[in-house]
Amino acid sequence: MSPSLFLTPADDRYFEDYVTGDIHRFGRIAVEEDEVISFAKRFDPQSFHTDADVARQGPFGGLIASGWHTAGLMMRLLTEHFLSSVASLGSPGIDELRWLKPVRPSDVLSLRVTIREAVPSRSKPDRGMVRSFIEVLNQSDDVVMTLVAMVLVGRRPAPLRQ
Amino acid sequence: MSPSLFLTPADDRYFEDYVTGDIHRFGRIAVEEDEVISFAKRFDPQSFHTDADVARQGPFGGLIASGWHTAGLMMRLLTEHFLSSVASLGSPGIDELRWLKPVRPSDVLSLRVTIREAVPSRSKPDRGMVRSFIEVLNQSDDVVMTLVAMVLVGRRPAPLRQ
Numbered sequence: 535m536s537p538s539l540f541l542t543p544a545d546d547r548y549f550e551d552y553v554t555g556d557i558h559r560f561g562r563i564a565v566e567e568d569e570v571i572s573f574a575k576r577f578d579p580q581s582f583h584t585d586a587d588v589a590r591q592g593p594f595g596g597l598i599a600s601g602w603h604t605a606g607l608m609m610r611l612l613t614e615h616f617l618s619s620v621a622s623l624g625s626p627g628i629d630e631l632r633w634l635k636p637v638r639p640s641d642v643l644s645l646r647v648t649i650r651e652a653v654p655s656r657s658k659p660d661r662g663m664v665r666s667f668i669e670v671l672n673q674s675d676d677v678v679m680t681l682v683a684m685v686l687v688g689r690r691p692a693p694l695r696q
Numbered sequence: 697m698s699p700s701l702f703l704t705p706a707d708d709r710y711f712e713d714y715v716t717g718d719i720h721r722f723g724r725i726a727v728e729e730d731e732v733i734s735f736a737k738r739f740d741p742q743s744f745h746t747d748a749d750v751a752r753q754g755p756f757g758g759l760i761a762s763g764w765h766t767a768g769l770m771m772r773l774l775t776e777h778f779l780s781s782v783a784s785l786g787s788p789g790i791d792e793l794r795w796l797k798p799v800r801p802s803d804v805l806s807l808r809v810t811i812r813e814a815v816p817s818r819s820k821p822d823r824g825m826v827r828s829f830i831e832v833l834n835q836s837d838d839v840v841m842t843l844v845a846m847v848l849v850g851r852r853p854a855p856l857r858q
Contacts, residue, residue: 577768579775580784593785601787602771606739606764613741622742623755625763627794633787 538615547618548690549652549662558647561611565599567639573603598636604643604679605631608670611645621688623661631681635672642673650682654689661688700777709780710852711814711824720809723773727761729801735765760798766805766841767793770832773807783850785823793843797834804835812844816851823850 538560542551567586574583578600581588589597599607637643646669654662664687670679700722704713729748736745740762743750751759761769799805808831816824826849832841 573768576772578771580779580781582786600771602764602768605767606735609740609762609764610738617742619742624744625795627792629793630789630791631793632789 540616544617544619546620548621549654549664549687550690551618552649552652552664552666552687554649554651556649558616558649559645560615560647561644563607563611563643565604565607565637565639565641565643567597570597570599570603570639573606574600578602594636596638598638599641601633601679604633604637604670607643608645608668608679611643612647612668615645616647617685618687621690623686623688625683625685626663627684629682629684631679633679635676635678637672637678641678643678644671645669646671655686659689661686663687702778706779706781708782710783711816711826711849712852713780714811714814714826714828714849716811716813718811720778720811721807722777722809723806725769725773725805727766727769727799727801727803727805729759732759732761732765732801735768736762739764756798758798758800760800761803763795763841766795766799766832767843769805770807770830770841773805774809774830777807778809779847780849783852785848785850787845787847788825789846791844791846793841795841797838797840799834799840803840805840806833807831808833817848821851823848825849 538558539556540551571584582592582594582598583600586597648667650665650667652662652664664685666683668681668683669677672678700720701718702713733746744754744756744760745762748759810829812827812829814826826847828845830843830845831839834840
């Protein structure tokens, strides 16, 4: 796996570090059956997410992770490898989220993130909007989920004058 | 709160029960600080989601729920009040998700779901696609999150001939 392209660590990462066209490839997180079930029991209690026996007879032929659980695992990888720990200002939203293939227990997920655009804010000069195309891949390099995410990121502060 | 408009219970709910233009208003789920923090520690470990003290100095002036946690709470209400328990075939995706206002511990969330269209599948005659506009509201009726969701739902089986 090629590494993330960032030249700066998360605690020195600002809007300027998100470069249009850059492709960041990173992360590794396992999908665990216990968590698939416990997540779904709380947030998405449909039997194909919560009960392996029922799921075998269901539309997916076995237990699959809630799409929201997959999104959560993706977010974990983004916070670990992509977002700034000092300049992240949250996200106004996402577009075109697609769950393309089932995610199953024992899958291992990683991310490929392509920076589509990075636009300084017109109204707030201390920040900019980064729009990225995110692909979630499994251990066979199948793309299981895609989305377009927006993130607000603070600009790098000007150096203090001596 | 007006109730869901469904005439059928979840275990007798099919594609035909999702009627274009219907507005379903339902649900009530509390946002709990413990869960805001535990969810974020696992899936979205940014300090404005995980640490109330740090969050007070941060961009939102206090602890806020991860947007993915809000999505999970929405999904819980959908499974309890909106989805079929016998004919739900999962979702290919969502569009235009927007996190409009911070969701904070002790908020109480509910949903307003407007059926935008319900289209029988051309390739698979046993199902159809339901596209809905979902608004997540807090206890003050502020809309905190919106999205357009697609759900595949099985059609009602023809009655057996005697």
